[in-house]
Amino acid sequence: MIAAGLLFLVAAPTSVAAASGQTTFARDVEIRQPVAGRVVAVLSDVRIAAHVDGDVVVWGGNVTFEPTGIVEGNLSVFGGGVTAPAGRPLPVRGLVSTPGTLLRLYLDETHRPPWQEGSHVLLSRGLRLIGLSVWLAVSLALLFFFASPFARAAASAENEWPRTLLAGALGVLTLLLASVSALALLPPPLSVPIVILFGAVAVAAKVFGMGALFLLLGQKLLQSVAPRKRPAALAAGLAALGAISLLPFVGSIVWSAASIAAVGIALLSRFGAPRYRVELAT
16 A cells, blocks of 8 residues: 555656645656645655745755745745745745744744743643643553663652753753754755664653653652552652643643653663673673
8 A cells, every 4th residue: 555655656757737625745746837735845845836836845956936936924944945936035825944944933932032922822721731641641551561671760860860860951952953054964865864863863862751750750759669569659759740731830841851851761771771781890
């Protein structure tokens, strides 16, 4: 099924007629007729010469606008460049996202005071509750299969908090800079897989580290490190940290700090791998 889908995408025509959307893999796209939906291209160049109502997302390719081309939605380009019509500004109504603009938006966000929240506060709180429920389910599943690594990672973090925070901050910064550098310096067929790999490492480190952090906090609250109480401890730790994350002003800051610490926990503990001591005979 997957192979058939890829063959269909590769065999897609290079010219996009009036349609609700278009998805292309490893095949260049020329938009000569209006498109009502989204255009997604992976390892493909896109030339826009008509009206696109939706977003345009390109991974590992370049986007070129002709004088008649316009995008009403957002334009996201990773691993490629964007060329505007000669003598005209970029004809994009929405946001333009590239590695450089995303980094700039992130830096701008760090200057925003934490009390300036968005207008949809209740919706944000609801989504956070759903997210916390997902965290609980995933963490309990990982604890069921990897109880010992979780316990070793939690014990390691308890004894090395300064190193854990430093390792987390350096790990996040290294992955971010490495991803941006790969997209900027390497050709798209090489940079896109590397960025995906970096992203997978970052997600794995955060998921594992957050589970270990929940377990550590819960063990402190329950004052027990007994193996049979680990599920309850993990749930208690998540409930405590999750409740703090729902608070205004400090919630997002605490959760961000916890995420950085989680990456440090995963990296320093080597995902809970046992450490063997070698004694030399004297």
